[in-house]
Amino acid sequence: MAQTYSQSSTFPEIVELNVGGQVYVTRLETLIAVPNSLLWTKFTQSSPGALPKDSKGRFFFDRDGFLFRYILDYLRDSELFLPEFFKERRRLQKEADFFQLPELSRRLAAVSKDSSYAEDSGDPEEADQLASPVTSSSDRTPRSPGADSGFITIGYRGSYTIGRDMQADVKFRRVARITVCSKISLAKEVFGETLNESRDPDRPPDKYTSRYYLKYNFLEQAFDRLADAGFHMAACNSTGTCSYGSNDPGEDKLWTSYTEYVFCR
Numbered sequence: 001m002a003q004t005y006s007q008s009s010t011f012p013e014i015v016e017l018n019v020g021g022q023v024y025v026t027r028l029e030t031l032i033a034v035p036n037s038l039l040w041t042k043f044t045q046s047s048p049g050a051l052p053k054d055s056k057g058r059f060f061f062d063r064d065g066f067l068f069r070y071i072l073d074y075l076r077d078s079e080l081f082l083p084e085f086f087k088e089r090r091r092l093q094k095e096a097d098f099f100q101l102p103e104l105s106r107r108l109a110a111v112s113k114d115s116s117y118a119e120d121s122g123d124p125e126e127a128d129q130l131a132s133p134v135t136s137s138s139d140r141t142p143r144s145p146g147a148d149s150g151f152i153t154i155g156y157r158g159s160y161t162i163g164r165d166m167q168a169d170v171k172f173r174r175v176a177r178i179t180v181c182s183k184i185s186l187a188k189e190v191f192g193e194t195l196n197e198s199r200d201p202d203r204p205p206d207k208y209t210s211r212y213y214l215k216y217n218f219l220e221q222a223f224d225r226l227a228d229a230g231f232h233m234a235a236c237n238s239t240g241t242c243s244y245g246s247n248d249p250g251e252d253k254l255w256t257s258y259t260e261y262v263f264c265r
Helices: 037-045 068-077 089-098 103-119 122-132 182-193 218-227
Strands: 014-019 024-026 058-061 152-163 170-183 207-214 232-242 253-262
Touching: 024 182, 037 068, 058 218, 068 089, 089 103, 122 152, 170 182, 182 207, 182 218
Parallel strands: 014 058
Antiparallel strands: 014 024, 152 170, 152 253, 170 207, 232 253
């Protein structure tokens, strides 16, 4: 349940945020980790009643909710690990500027500049090296061989209706839920806060699951995130059944399908 702050003059230890429609729960000390940043100012120089809130009482910021996860990561550790082939550095730099995090903005600007130079020079090896996360590889926790590679299977059940004698317009697919089957660590890396883990919570990152699903119903949005993380489609398959609304063959035909897309990196 969302917290209510209107009767308090101080912020609680655990704070709920709504950033562009994405909900985050974090510690107050994380939000104020960087002095003179926008979040530090909001949560040390203001009262809870002075900040805008959504309908459930969460503090609201009209910014990119997906990129905010990287802002939080930086506030927690003063470091930033980005997925390989991350293509939104410039947008993330704008978010860093908005939240008044000059050191993070400087790092992102430096990497973007160096990466652009390497691409222009025609050296793909150098460009790949510069496209790695902002924190240098020497600062990373060592990973086991092959930890970055793997498969993710995206599945969905959809339905659509074709009119009588196929003359009427087709009612386009209705995707009920997009499922994710993969190693836990890969799923979290790619989909982050957009991943619903309620059906299989608290599993170790080295285990596998077929019970995760996404918080949105747009296949293209899932594909974009997979492409940004360096995944490529390896295979797909689909099955379908047809039924009538009644025994009258003249009635509209209802098609139900299940489709899976296999991505690899």
